[in-house]
Amino acid sequence: xxxxxxxxxxxxxxxxxxxxxxxxxxxxxxxxxxxxxxxxxxxxxxxxxxxxxxxxxxxxxxxxxxxxxxxxxxxxxxxxxxxxxxxxxxxxxxxxxxxxxxxxxxxxxxxxxxxxx
Amino acid sequence: xxxxxxxxxxxxxxxxxxxxxxxxxxxxxxxxxxxxxxxxxxxxxxxxxxxxxxxxxxxxxxxxxxxxxxxxxxxxxxxxxxxxxxxxxxxxxxxxxxxxxxxxxxxxxxxxxxxxxxxxxxxxxxxxxxxxxxxxxxxxxxxxxxxxxxxxxxxxxxxxxxxxxxxxxxxxxxxxxxxxxxxxxxxxxxxxxxxxxxxxxxxxxxxxxxxxxxxxxxxxxxxxxxxxxxxxxxxxxxxxxxxxxxxxxxxxxxxxxxxxxxxxxxxxxxxxxxxxxxxxxxxxxx
Numbered sequence: 001x002x003x004x005x006x007x008x009x010x011x012x013x014x015x016x017x018x019x020x021x022x023x024x025x026x027x028x029x030x031x032x033x034x035x036x037x038x039x040x041x042x043x044x045x046x047x048x049x050x051x052x053x054x055x056x057x058x059x060x061x062x063x064x065x066x067x068x069x070x071x072x073x074x075x076x077x078x079x080x081x082x083x084x085x086x087x088x089x090x091x092x093x094x095x096x097x098x099x100x101x102x103x104x105x106x107x108x109x110x111x112x113x114x115x116x117x
Numbered sequence: 118x119x120x121x122x123x124x125x126x127x128x129x130x131x132x133x134x135x136x137x138x139x140x141x142x143x144x145x146x147x148x149x150x151x152x153x154x155x156x157x158x159x160x161x162x163x164x165x166x167x168x169x170x171x172x173x174x175x176x177x178x179x180x181x182x183x184x185x186x187x188x189x190x191x192x193x194x195x196x197x198x199x200x201x202x203x204x205x206x207x208x209x210x211x212x213x214x215x216x217x218x219x220x221x222x223x224x225x226x227x228x229x230x231x232x233x234x235x236x237x238x239x240x241x242x243x244x245x246x247x248x249x250x251x252x253x254x255x256x257x258x259x260x261x262x263x264x265x266x267x268x269x270x271x272x273x274x275x276x277x278x279x280x281x282x283x284x285x286x287x288x289x290x291x292x293x294x295x296x297x298x299x300x301x302x303x304x305x306x307x308x309x310x311x312x313x314x315x316x317x318x319x320x321x322x323x324x325x326x327x328x329x330x331x332x333x334x335x336x337x338x339x340x341x342x343x344x345x346x347x348x349x350x351x352x353x354x355x356x357x358x359x360x361x362x363x364x365x366x367x368x369x370x371x372x373x374x375x376x377x378x379x380x381x382x383x384x385x386x387x388x389x390x391x392x393x394x395x396x397x398x399x400x401x402x403x
Contacts, residue, residue, distance in 0.1 A: 047199020047214045054193070057204045072211055080204045 003029045003099065004061035004082075005092045010038035012093045018067025021048035027092055028059050031100065049073030056082055065095050065104065068111035086111045118393070119279045121153075121298040123322070125314025127285035129304045130334035130358065133368060135282035136163040138302075140375045141385035143248045146278040150245060152252035153294040154284040155238060155265045161252065162371045166245035173239055174253070174268045176217030176261065177232035181208045185229035192221035192230065213260045238265050242272070249277075262290040270297070287317045292325060300392055301327045302355065308339035312346055319352065328399065330392050335360040353395055356388045 006023035008015045017023035021043060028037040039059065043051055049069070053076025056064055063083040077084055085104040088095040098104050122135040131154070139150045152160040179192070179201060190203040200214035201221050212235065222230040238255040251272055253265035262284065270293075273279045283294035295301050301322040305315040315331070322329045331347050336357040347354050358364065358374075367377050374381040 044197075044199065046197065047211065050199040050202045050209075050211060050214070054202055054204060072214070075209060075211075076202055076204055079207045079209055 001031065001063070002059075002061045003031065003096065004056045004059065004064045005029060005088070005095055006064075006066040007038075007092050010040075012036065012096070013091055015091060016065070016067065016088045016095050018088075020064070020066045020069045020073050021050075021052045023052070023066065026052070026055060026059070028061055029092075029096060031096065047072065050076055053077045053080065053082075056080070063099075065099055069107060071110040074107070074110040118277075118300075119273065119281070119298045120300045120302060120392075121281040121283050121295045121327070122302045122304060123283035123291060123295055123318055124285055124304045125287055125316070125318035125321075126305065126311055129285075129306050129311065130332070131285070131304050132160050132163065132282055133334070133358070133374070134302060134304050134332055134356075135280055136160050137373050137375045137381065138385050138389065139164070139248065139280045140246060140373050141382045142278060142280075142389055143246060145386075147274075147276065148248040149272075149274055149277040149279045150248060150250045151269050151273070151279060151281045152250075153266045153269055153281050153290070155253035155255040155262045155269075155290070156284060158252045158254060158282075160282050161245075161250075163373045164245035164250055165371075166243045166250035166252075168241045168243040170242045171239050172242075173236050174265050175234040175236050176215070176264055177219060178212050178215055178217065178235045179210055179219075179221050179230045180233050181210065182229045182231070183208075185227045187227055187229075189226065191224045191226060195220050195224045216261070217264070237261060240265065240268055240272075263293045266290055266293040270294075287314075287321045291318075292321055295322055295327055296325045298327050300396060301329050302332055302392070303329055304332045304334055305343055306335045306339065307333055307337075307341070307343045309342065311339065312342050315343060316346070319350065328396055330355040330395070332356045332358070332388075334358045353391070355392055356384060 005027045006017040007025045007027045008017045026039045049072040053073045057080035065085045065088045084107040086107045122131045139148050152158040192201045193203045198214050200211045202209045237259050242251045253269050284290040303318050305311040331354050337360040
């Protein structure tokens with residue numbers, strides 16, 4: 001099981017970035033091996049959500065933990081079979097703990113209209 | 118001669134200026150009017166055109182044949198707008214993000230992509246008060262306004278005095294309406310909010326090399342920051358429209374200022390003379 005958490009910095013102590021497509025970093029974390037890989041995000045002017053979904057899929061994540069996910073990103077992640085957990089807050093470590101405790105909500109639809117709205 | 122009436126901020130009086138300018142000049146100049154605010158065109162309220170022709174504006178969207186697709190991802194790599202994504206053995210086309218350029222079809226090595234037309238909106242053409250009137254109408258739910266504006270601009274007669282009512286803001290649709298104009302009339306109000314958005318609009322017009330004149334609407338409210346900004350930047354203030362109840366009343370009833378008051382006709386004519394004299398002086402227009 002590999003998680004992808006959107007973050008404002010490259011470590012587990014950094015804050016969760018509430019934006020998915022325009023997150024500063026994607027942190028790929030395996031709770032079993034504790035292996036962490038930080039991928040900086042470089043969204044273009046257009047289709048940031050689509051691009052982000054592709055990065056997550058290419059890095060083999062099974063689930064995304066973030067603040068909110070727009071419709072384009074949602075469609076891309078769903079096509080890739082990636083589970084989506086939204087409403088994450090605090091540090092990345094907090095979010096992982098919340099995921100493990102089962103308190104994060106699985107999103108069955110886009111949580112915003114895109115563009116962070 | 119092509120004049121675009123624009124503003125950073127919405128609701129500053131673009132349509133008031135554009136329609137009154139057209140009406141004030143149409144007796145002596147071959148005016149053509151284009152309502153480029155395709156998401157919410159409202160110049161018809163004041164010009165009351167008779168629409169004679171309507172035509173559809175389309176963009177081409179890619180469709181992928183799963184039998185021919187090898188999921189190589191070349192289409193996604195080529196797309197500047199991330200409008201096509203290859204995720205595993207799935208190709209997703211995001212119709213709203215697609216600009217209809219056809220590059221994905223060109224780069225596809227197996228010929229798996231075909232294109233289907235999709236209507237974005239319509240162009241309506243007719244006559245208003247003796248001069249040609251055109252407007253674009255974007256379909257509800259569509260995100261891409263610029264193809265309609267380009268289509269409107271294709272109807273500009275180079276010999277005519279084309280007046281374009283731009284969409285508000287400083288995004289792609291506004292840039293499309295300003296680009297290629299001989300003059301951008303930027304309508305603002307003398308408030309901090311008005312100034313903030315005026316600065317953005319000035320930046321846009323300058324970035325596409327279009328000379329600027331400013332019109333202050335609702336003059337008398339707010340402060341003098343807009344005038345000080347224009348003085349510092351060397352931007353001429355070509356007209357001030359006072360904040361008056363009578364002007365608001367006429368507007369609310371769809372009555373152009375120049376129809377109600379002959380002095381306003383003279384003021385809009387003088388605005389045009391001043392602006393063109395200034396352009397000639399700067400060597401922009403003959």
